[in-house]
Amino acid sequence: MPGNHEYGPIGDRDAESSSTKATQYKRYNIISRSEWLLELGSLAASLTLFVGIIVIFWNINNKPRSDWTFFISLNSVVSVLTTLCSALMMHGVSEFIGQLKWLHFKNRPRKLVNFEKFDEASRGPMGSFKFLYGVRLNLATVGALVTIARLAFSPLAQEVIDYPERMITKADDRATFGYAHEYNRNLSGAMFNHKMISSGAVPHDSKMQSAILQGLYNISSPQDFTCPGSCEWSESYISLGFKTTCENVTITTLRTEKCVKPSGGVIKFCNMTTPGGIRLSTQHVDTDSQTTFRFNASSTMDETAQQLPRDFPDLVRFAVYRATSDGNFNPNNINVTECALSLTAYEYSEGHANGSEFGFGSKKEISLPHKRWNIDGGMGGFNGSVWTNASKADGLPELTLGWVDIKALQFYFQSEMISAEWVDGNYDNVNPGISAALIGGVDLEQRFTMMATSMTDYLRAGPNHKTAKGNRVQMVTYVSIRWPWLIGPAVIEITAVLFAIITIVRNRRSRGVPLWKSSALAVLACRHEKGVGDEVDWIRSDVKDIKKIEETAEHTSVKLE
Incomplete structure (x- = not known):
């Protein structure tokens, strides 16, 4: 980086410097590892798990709790699945927020402090809270909201399950009482020599x-x-x-x-x-x-x-x-x-x-x-x-x-x-x-x-x-699925999917923006240049292909001064 100076609004320039022509960004197939393979895979896995949770709820709804014979309880299974579901979902959301950071600085000059706010938002709920209050509304705001809402994903899914006590009836030969259509002791054979004219004869x-x-x-x-x-x-x-x-x-x-x-x-x-x-x-x-x-x-x-x-x-x-x-x-x-x-x-x-x-x-x-x-x-x-x-x-x-x-x-x-x-x-x-x-x-x-x-x-x-x-x-304990409680997790999941699609589409249209996502190596590969005269400051990198940045990092050893 150049010598000490105060930071001002900066931008990411895709132009030649006075001495070196910047390397043009290379595009890969959308499902390649250097593009969105891992993010799309994790999001697809998250969506699959969410559908799996719905299938479990559908099959166990209004059935006796004893019908659940898996060695792990229903609540534990749902807890594990929702945790995995939200974790996979957040992997993609975090990367999308990280990529929107570069789009944010490409459009026009921004305050350098926003760079850190984007970075914090991609790391978790606390950073997302700060992002909402510190950065104007943009597409990354949706990602920050998903990150915060993710905290309620598993609790809401747990609230879906209820265990009401219900009275059920089952045929049982031991449940009996008597009724009679006849009263006849059949004594005629023992009374052939009796006369029914007095109490003592009967x-x-x-x-x-x-x-x-x-x-x-x-x-x-x-x-x-x-x-x-x-x-x-x-x-x-x-x-x-x-x-x-x-x-x-x-x-x-x-x-x-x-x-x-x-x-x-x-x-x-x-x-x-x-x-x-x-x-x-x-x-x-x-x-x-x-x-x-x-x-x-x-x-x-x-x-x-x-x-x-x-x-x-x-x-x-x-x-x-x-x-x-x-x-x-x-x-x-x-x-x-x-x-x-x-x-x-x-x-x-x-x-x-x-x-x-x-x-x-x-x-x-x-x-x-x-x-x-x-x-x-x-x-x-x-x-x-x-x-x-x-x-x-x-x-x-x-x-x-x-x-x-x-x-x-x-x-x-x-x-x-x-x-x-x-x-x-x-x-x-x-x-x-x-x-x-x-x-x-x-x-x-x-x-x-x-x-x-x-x-x-x-x-x-x-x-x-x-x-x-x-x-x-x-009295039998039943499993009752309270579907309205699933609206919250469903909205979070669907919002994450839509957020992913829109981010990918916007990124594919902005070919002048490198696909660096949340990479720390990409940040280290950049330098901050002071603008000339009234020009804004610039974030510049001579290498825009993340593969080359990773290859260079693999063969480079550094030490903190």
Whole structure:
């Protein structure tokens, strides 16, 4: 360089000096190493990696996280790929900024300090920040913005991946509950020498009796189902069942009351009949005792009839007399409730279970009026049954009840286990029956509904139950791709590609500018010459072919003075 002087605006001159003619710049093929091969290659590799990331996102989107079986996690793979992608992208961007530096000084005189700002911008984000504030807008500004935005490339790509928890269902034979289209213990073969005229002649169903008592005593029992965790049943199921209907008949019944006090006796006996024909009896002894609870039941069927009675599907009618007694044991607050236990069907939908809890989203009663029912074998036959025709239109299957099981149920309600009396005061209640469950202020309608539900639940798990298989429900972590987060990296990548194309086109048009890019050797090969008179200072180099500069550097040894 010449002797010391102050720096001023300079330019890169492509003209002869006073002593030496500058070497003309030699052009190479655009994809040669001396042109843009490495930059185009790195940019193409960056674009390929970016497309690869998109392909990965596309293939894993909305799939269980467990589907990703690669030994490196999805986030780690994306992190590695985005780091490589941005690194390859920045190799080209840095070189393009470096080349635009020479174009910048070729157009017209510039401040020499801009040379350093271009150089810093090609090195990283901090230099790019300085470049934006220190140099007027030009094409290299785009490169500086890409360099800064590159810092957000990988974080934004990571934000694309989300791991929501989703409930999924999968068929599982262990997810089961019962439903029944039939209640028939098939006892006809064991009863060839029996007569169905009394309770003692018909084998009782102890489990059905247990279900009745559990309902009456408000005892909750676990639902009969199996489920390995959380389950659901998407289909609907029809099941045979029971229902009760109750009515307050106090006034009507008390109008029929007739009381008798035997001559010489102290007990007054009263009899009354409900509208349904059920007889209730009470007793009273002045200042001594008073009936406060009476339960009685009657069958709606004749054991020898060949046709179903008019009231069918009512199986049993029963009535409850309740009262309180004052200090003299006079009856007060008398209430008579009459109920009927009937056959019905239920449609169970939206079954669900979680741990020990089980239930249905919908339970709809399907009425089974008298006209739907048929009798087979006569009501007096041990192998007889009552049944309904299947109806495709109504979605009803054939429903069947064995005659023996009907009679066992009716006899049980008429037995002393159920039909009983409780007398307050000076009286020995040897047969309290179920009085403890229903006496006092118990809501009878609710309690009998619970009884019918308990009986229905028994049928669903009883000897004729069918198995409804459902699905196991589990929380599964999914991969969800939030595509809007990918807009940022895509814009950065596309901007880098456009920046490369425009820079290459501008450079190919400016043939008077050497292709030195960010080469430090090219800077060392230049010299700063003071302009003559009013001329600007010049940056001059006698060798403009980067290959020759590199060859010279390869064979030259230097030392800092």
